[in-house]
Amino acid sequence: xxxxxxxxxxxxxxxxxxxxxxxxxxxxxxxxxxxxxxxxxxxxxxxxxxxxxxxxxxxxxxxxxxxxxxxxxxxxxxxxxxxxxxxxxxxxxxxxxxxxxxxxxxxxxxxxxxxxxxxxxxxxxxxxxxxxxxxxxxxxxxxxxxxxxxxxxxxxxxxxxxxxxxxxxxxxxxxxxxxxxxxxxxxxxxxxx
Numbered sequence: 020x021x022x023x024x025x026x027x028x029x030x031x032x033x034x035x036x037x038x039x040x041x042x043x044x045x046x047x048x049x050x051x052x053x054x055x056x057x058x059x060x061x062x063x064x065x066x067x068x069x070x071x072x073x074x075x076x077x078x079x080x081x082x083x084x085x086x087x088x089x090x091x092x093x094x095x096x097x098x099x100x101x102x103x104x105x106x107x108x109x110x111x112x113x114x115x116x117x118x119x120x121x122x123x124x125x126x127x128x129x130x131x132x133x134x135x136x137x138x139x140x141x142x143x144x145x146x147x148x149x150x151x152x153x154x155x156x157x158x159x160x161x162x163x164x165x166x167x168x169x170x171x172x173x174x175x176x177x178x179x180x181x182x183x184x185x186x187x188x189x190x191x192x193x194x195x196x197x198x199x200x201x202x203x204x205x206x207x208x209x210x211x212x
Contacts, residue, residue, distance in 0.1 A: 068141045069166045071109040074157060075100075076176030076188045077150070078132055079118030081210055082125045085177065088212055096177075097128050099208035103175055104131035110142035111135050112160065114153045114176070114191070142166075150187050154194035171202045179209035186212070 081100060085093040113132060122129040136143040142164065148156040172195060178186035188209045195203045 069110055069164070069170045071171045071173065072142060072166065073103075073107055073109060073111045073135070073173050073175065074191060075104070075111065075113045075132065075135075076153065076174060076191050077114060077116035077118065077178075078128065078176055079116055079121050080177035080187075081128060082118060082121035084118055085210060089210075096210040097125065100175055100210065101127055101131040103206055103208040104135040107135045108138050109140070111139050111144075112142060112157065113145040114148035114157055114187075115145055116149050116153065116187070151190070153187055154191050157191060158194060158198050168199045169201055171204075172200060173204050173206050175206040175208045177210040178212050179205055180212055181205075 078100070081093075081097050085096055089096055113136070122132070136145070144160065146156055146160060174188050174192055176188050179188040180186040181189055188205060192203055192205055
């Protein structure tokens with residue numbers, strides 16, 4: 020897992036390069052204000068190396084937090100994400116949150132994440148991305164890599180509550196759409212509270 024120091028250093032590099040406003044990480048702002056040029060790539064063959072992309076949001080919340088919040092349904096929620104990861108052969112970005120230190124206690128989920136990362140053809144990154152900064156961190160990372168706006172992006176992880184306009188998966192989806200990504204879907208495996 021990446022350290023907070025590495026992520027902070029990476030953010031500083033992105034800011035110094037002018038890819039994002041230096042205040043992006045200190046004050047909330049709409050994702051649509053991120054520079055569109057940071058997300059665009061003129062070479063259409065470039066898109067293929069990032070397509071498709073899976074973003075796994077806060078997998079650690081599928082551990083003890085899921086046990087507490089979902090009780091008997093926690094195993095099924097984890098298994099859905101594990102099955103999704105085991106069948107995934109595309110690119111992957113994992114947004115680890117505060118609870119990712121619990122993954123070692125859930126070896127099937129931990130192994131599925133590591134295996135999906137090892138199978139990734141191009142992008143296989145893990146970022147420390149706690150709530151509420153996770154969406155901004157993901158967008159900055161995608162901009163730094165030059166991931167095109169038309170790249171198909173699938174989301175899963177915890178939590179997804181569209182009926183209540185809440186959850187980190189939903190916030191990530193909304194942020195990606197506001198930034199101009201046009202092909203963003205939430206997988207059925209996303210955990211619902």
